[in-house]
Amino acid sequence: MGKEFKIDNMAKKENFTSVFLFFAILALIIFTLSKLGFLSLPASIAQKALSPIAGSVYSAFNFFSNPSKDSTISKIKEENRGLVKKIVSQSVLQKENSALADQFATTSVRSQTLLTAKIVGAPSFIPGVSNPQSLIIDRGTKDNVKVGNAVIYKDNLVGKVTEANLYFSKIDLITSPSFSTTVKILRSQAAGVIKGKGEKQMILDNVLQSSDIKVSDIILTKGDQDIKGIGFPPDLTLGKLISVAKKPSNLFQKGEVVSLLDFSNLSTVFVIRY
Amino acid sequence: MWFFVILILILALLQTSVTTLPLVFLLFLNAAVVAKKTWIFPIAFLTGLALDALLLNPLGKTSLFLAIFLFIILLYDKKFDIQTFPFVFLASFIGSFAYFIAFQIPNVFTQATASAAISTLSFWILVGLNRFNIKEKAGFNEG
Numbered sequence: 001m002g003k004e005f006k007i008d009n010m011a012k013k014e015n016f017t018s019v020f021l022f023f024a025i026l027a028l029i030i031f032t033l034s035k036l037g038f039l040s041l042p043a044s045i046a047q048k049a050l051s052p053i054a055g056s057v058y059s060a061f062n063f064f065s066n067p068s069k070d071s072t073i074s075k076i077k078e079e080n081r082g083l084v085k086k087i088v089s090q091s092v093l094q095k096e097n098s099a100l101a102d103q104f105a106t107t108s109v110r111s112q113t114l115l116t117a118k119i120v121g122a123p124s125f126i127p128g129v130s131n132p133q134s135l136i137i138d139r140g141t142k143d144n145v146k147v148g149n150a151v152i153y154k155d156n157l158v159g160k161v162t163e164a165n166l167y168f169s170k171i172d173l174i175t176s177p178s179f180s181t182t183v184k185i186l187r188s189q190a191a192g193v194i195k196g197k198g199e200k201q202m203i204l205d206n207v208l209q210s211s212d213i214k215v216s217d218i219i220l221t222k223g224d225q226d227i228k229g230i231g232f233p234p235d236l237t238l239g240k241l242i243s244v245a246k247k248p249s250n251l252f253q254k255g256e257v258v259s260l261l262d263f264s265n266l267s268t269v270f271v272i273r274y
Numbered sequence: 275m276w277f278f279v280i281l282i283l284i285l286a287l288l289q290t291s292v293t294t295l296p297l298v299f300l301l302f303l304n305a306a307v308v309a310k311k312t313w314i315f316p317i318a319f320l321t322g323l324a325l326d327a328l329l330l331n332p333l334g335k336t337s338l339f340l341a342i343f344l345f346i347i348l349l350y351d352k353k354f355d356i357q358t359f360p361f362v363f364l365a366s367f368i369g370s371f372a373y374f375i376a377f378q379i380p381n382v383f384t385q386a387t388a389s390a391a392i393s394t395l396s397f398w399i400l401v402g403l404n405r406f407n408i409k410e411k412a413g414f415n416e417g
């Protein structure tokens with residue numbers, strides 16, 4: 001009986017090696033072509049096509065999770081949804097307006113070089129609790145956004161564009177471990193290098209032992225642009241120094257920095273393009 | 275089947291806009307452990323492409339990762355029993371760990387542990403529902 005079951009079970013097992021090889025090779029080819037930049041247009045189109053589908057799945061899910069048999073109630077609920085939608089769109093407009101007003105009133109960056117972008121995705125470990133490491137914005141290469149462009153909010157550096165297709169771009173935040181740039185201290189003009197640490201902090205490193213740095217010092221970008229204007233302009237705020245580690249045995253001083261922005265609450269950012 | 279497709283869509287949507295946890299990978303891991311069928315590969319391939327497009331990753335990266343990991347799981351099934359809680363926990367932990375490293379997502383250990391817990395919980399629900407006649411194998415009726 002046991003032997004019969006084993007034989008039957010073995011016969012049922014499928015030969016998956018050839019299927020795996022086919023899809024693995026196909027994925028590898030697509031990956032290589034994508035890395036070489038041959039698939040940026042299909043990728044943009046796929047993203048443009050998939051974004052509304054994802055949105056309608058959300059709406060459908062919400063609709064089916066609250067079914068109502070009474071037509072009057074469903075009519076009122078429908079009206080209510082319409083009103084809520086209006087309130088939300090009005091509030092979004094108000095927020096955008098105030099963000100634009102604030103931005104163009106306070107920034108030191110010329111307003112002609114700024115491009116308003118709405119955040120459409122901000123994946124984080126625990127939504128609302130942990131800090132996102134990257135943002136996805138609704139602006140792409142068709143808006144002249146390029147990889148390496150700086151992204152700001154009220155003169156505070158938010159991050160850097162690391163991927164851009166036709167309609168959307170990905171921003172690595174300044175707290176992301178892949179982020180690093182040269183910086184200076186506002187008070188003493190001491191130079192250093194800042195690196196993302198993950199969550200809400202950054203590490204200030206490579207500051208000479210002779211340099212004067214203190215807790216609460218404001219950290220600014222030193223200016224890191226190339227001839228095409230790609231990179232970080234000088235004097236954008238990165239954050240505030242919250243601790244300093246100065247050991248005579250070490251070559252450099254170190255410190256921990258927190259950003260003045262709450263990335264999980266941002267809805268609009270500005271891309272600096274030239 | 276439709277339930278599976280809708281679940282993939284919802285989880286892909288959550289993974290692209292809300293959380294960094296590899297929910298789609300965990301779903302495919304559970305599907306591979308429970309169903310052990312080759313149809314998982316084409317679905318994983320297409321879902322991977324959609325995820326890459328939405329997350330602005332190079333196309334094919336997630337598909338390749340999913341294909342390799344599902345292959346390893348099914349290969350393991352040739353020698354050992356995979357429909358057990360320790361296997362699901364370990365496979366999802368190691369898989370998520372590899373995923374976070376491959377996609378440069380921080381807090382690798384914490385997130386991999388959370389992923390493994392979610393995956394084991396969903397496997398427990400599947401076993402509890404006993405839709406795939408795996409209750410006994412998973413050790414539910416022991417003792």
